[in-house]
Amino acid sequence: MTRRLPIFLALTLVACGSDTAPPSTSPSATPAASAVAPSRSAEPTAAAGAAVPAPGSDSVIYPPNPGQIVVAVEAGHGGCLDWGVPDPGERGQDFSEKAITMAIARALADRLAADGVRVLLVRDGDEALAGDHYPALGCDGAQFRDVNGDGIAGFGPDLPEATRTRDELQARLDRANLARADVLVSIHVDSITDAAGTPLPIARTETFYTDETPWGEMSAQPLAASVQDALVRAMDAVAAYERQDRGINAHNLYLVAPSLLEPTAERPDPLRQPTRGALMPAILVEVGTITLPEEHELLLDGIGTAAAADGIFEGLVAWFGQRDLAARITPAGTEPGDPPEAVPGEGPPFRPQPMEGRPLRLRIANTGTRAWDAGARLIGGWVASDGPYLYGIPEGITPVGPELPALEPGASVVVEVDIGEPPPGGGLAWFSLQVGAENLAGHGSPALQLFSAAP
């Protein structure tokens, strides 16, 4: 099933480049290009408007230009309050799901980094991103934050079920979205019990995705299938017991679901759905199971950890090798995938970077496998918004900046755009790319979002 991205009726586009300022029309019209480059630019004197060829590499994920690829790896669960599936043998948290998922995530991150790809470890250690403070259970982490904007935060019997969980998962989605990851891989380990809760000695692998985003069937489903197939092969190769291949499953688990603006018949409970869903193809992988003791031991062992990481890596290789249309838009002088750092306060911890420089210099890279003809355009403008960032394509967005030259896979270009002053009271600058008939934000390439710097 395919669904359009939600339209943001509540948001008003107050200004865009074509209304408030002439777009920079050609590189030769902006002789002062180098003078406006941020001082931390890696290429402060790069001429705007000229195609920069793909550097090439021996990467297997994306040979033309792996440094423009960002993979977000989310180790499921974590922190004092959320161990995930506990050890059936009651040996403690080092044997629980959260420890196994972190070990696999680190092994996968190492493989990706060695391939030249940038990695966002959504959590990097035994931590929660949205608070972990509950002294009654010995948890003395940071205070809870209302990340999803429902007005409540915390943990305990007086709060609706999963209050803490949904703020935590929303924070993890926000971090991957704002890093504009190409894919989000959430790593979990399952437990299988009978109706009475007795662990069943079954080992199996299963991968979840959603087909309800605009890119769900086209992109998330093949991602899930590639990772599932390679992961099953890798786990089978090191297991001395029977394993089950449960295949892929289209199911709106929180980490993979589209944004839920209003409850629907299929998704009646907004508590179990993200306010700001993943803006890229996202999968949740149940790598294996804790309830078969042999599999649990394998997953605690370096051999099982490496096999799981290898399987996910090989699945990503297969998927990136056939991803035809994708782009990365980065403020020139910043690195792709720089993770947003938490801001203090009680609300969402992760926010877009401030917009710096006017005109703005943006690097646009073709990160797909298909070459672009000349004529692709940035689309964007200022949007008035109270939220931390936008999770759909705002209305009224128009082309800004010059037409792009033809770009081979991995090639990039720096352009200058001027979208004028932010709206009174501040706002978000939103940029995506129009390639042919496709708006890439509707194709699973997250838009660049920047907030207006504080007055």
Ligand SMILES: [Zn+2]
């Ligand atoms: Zn889990």
